[in-house]
Amino acid sequence: MSSATLPAASDTQSLTGAEIVLRALKEQGVEVIFGYPGGAVLPIYDAIFNQNAIRHILVRHEQAAVHAAEGYARSTGKVGCVLVTSGPGATNAVTGLVDALLDSIPLVCLTGQVPTHLIGNDAFQEADTTGITRPATKHNYLVKQIDKLAETVHEAFYVARSGRPGPVVIDLPKDILIGKGAYKPAPEAEHRSYRPQVEPEAAQIAKAVALLKSAKRPVVYAGGGVINAGPEASALLTKFTRLAGLPITNTLMGLGAYPASDPQFLGMLGMHGTYEANLAMHGCDVMFNIGARFDDRVTGRLNAFAPNSLKIHADIDPSSINKNVKVEVPIVGDAAAVLRALIAAWEASPAEQDRASLAEWWRQIDEWRGRKCLAYVQEGSIIKPQHAVKRLYELTQESGKETFISTEVGQHQMWAAQYFGFEKPNRWMTSGGLGTMGYGLPAAMGVQVAHPQALCIDIAGEASILMNIQEMATLAQYRLPVKVFILNNRYMGMVRQWQELLHGGRYSESYSEALPDFVKLAESFHGVGMRAEKADDLDRVIREMIAIDRPVIVDVAVDEKENVFPMIPSGAAHNEMLLASNQISGGRGVTDEGTALV
């Protein structure tokens, strides 16, 4: 691979728009594009054909291209890159874009467009892509002049990765792609208007230190923003939390930001969080939120959320602060910068922590831990889904391979979050904000492209996996040995669980009827299919799966009746958890008000 195969700098006057695009991508460090061709982007495909510095992965559906780029981005910290054609290519990408928007994933998506003189004429494969994607992206552009092309691509990458990251669309009319113009390198100057604050204000850090030092019942609530801030932020978070001896919980998006095996880790919080994490949130007197956004899946009923606490919230996006929950100490800044400043101020501060109260708080937390809220019983031959994930975790650990996990959406996603331990950031890809079924397989594909030697596993449900199953062909084409581990409960289990709890057990349309034979399906896509039907099969099948260097689908028949617990029903508070089907820990179960929530 060499940049010599791209047009040299001296030809800058004679570059086509398509060549300018590729040059700009190269300058921005793009190594891989996930894409799908069509009329409007043929000039770019032509330019791709003529070079080999940037690799193109041909997906089988544009939505999958975006999820693959998300997996690539989340597992590397780089900006993911997508290329799709106009009209249906762009509209197919929309779900992926919104997914990346809600989960703060940096992407640049290039979309083809009809030539500028036809825009607005209902031309063939015309869609108002910038109009459609305006609320689906962090920002978008329509390039109407070739001399704006290079700078637009550079700006798009800057916007995608800075501040709160997100997806950016560049809509490229075909006449711009075939026109000729000059290349411009990325500007050195600051952006005119978009300059997010990275360094926190010292005064706010000082307030946070004072509050945390005086806390009797502190808790750290860390989210996806810590992952966004890069691996250094996770290391600093670990350092600070240990230094201060604080209990810490992670959101679904934050898993891996703090080592799961550490004794100070309370597990995930929220709707399907642990008993100890949720009660620590409920009972705390000082909460330190870093890079989390007080999502409704986390807070439960707002007027009962951590009722006696003072809150510190560090976030790079000022609009995340005081959006749902009022906080006493807002800190605007990048998570790594905040933690660096916090550690320095903590060490410099003469104030003492209230050690006695902290010890008492830990004693209380250990008592909550004693409830063993994630305990389950695996007996007989029916495989418990929790057990399947736990064995998957243990056997991947045992294999010593670098492991990345993605998920689809549903019960299996929650069991993956609860029973797979993440020690490091960037190893866990899940669709948290949008909850997009069909995310996991293409995301795993993107991860595998970035980490060819790693073990990449999509923990899937039998319903979700069918939403982007066509990507099995992409896996075969590029020899990407992604493993699909299906927890097959023959139900849209998460839907069934809500119907059981909220709709009188009327399982309307939630049974997975007419499922394919997943073993044959894998084989027809040039992969390997395996099945685990009894508890005794499980270890053997998992070991075999790990050993095979090809795409594999493992169909694990799990208990159809199992539900995800603990559960804070919609509209309930953190201290109103369901611990098992008939076991309510205080509170009032589901109210009518709660039934209206999603």
Next chain:
Amino acid sequence: MPDASDMTQRAATIAVLVENEAGVLARVIGLFSGRGYNIDSLTVAPVDAEGRLSRITVVTSGTEMVIEQIKAQLDRLVPVHKVADLTLEGPHLNRELALIKVVGSGSARQEALRLADAFRARVVDATTESFVFEMTGSGEKLDAFINLMRPIGLAEVSRTGAVAIARGTSSLTT
């Protein structure tokens, strides 16, 4: 510090300095509709010599927490340079322009002219059966005049919505 439990609504006149580029108004309006914020009025025009900057004045209302959220949401739009809450930041001038058509004859015409004079509305067009008055002022002043014209023969109103600027030396620049 906005209090989440404080449900008191207030009005806010917000000035937004933006890059004068395609789609920027759609972004601002889409933000308000997509997130369910109120728009009482919105005006926009380029304001610098090169035509690179536009100023949007938006009058909105909500709880303190919602208004803080509106400002933060506006500020994170990529083409937005500055956001100022004129209502919060101190004394400011708030003006609106209206063109008001009144149709009628006889004593109604006399009455319309007399009131226009009192309100300092200018006659910018006249026929034997109609007047068009031009008037600037606060929204309340315009409302008062328009309401008085209603029984006299109000036929049509065209209004700009508010533009606003802080009093004194402080200025909103990039």
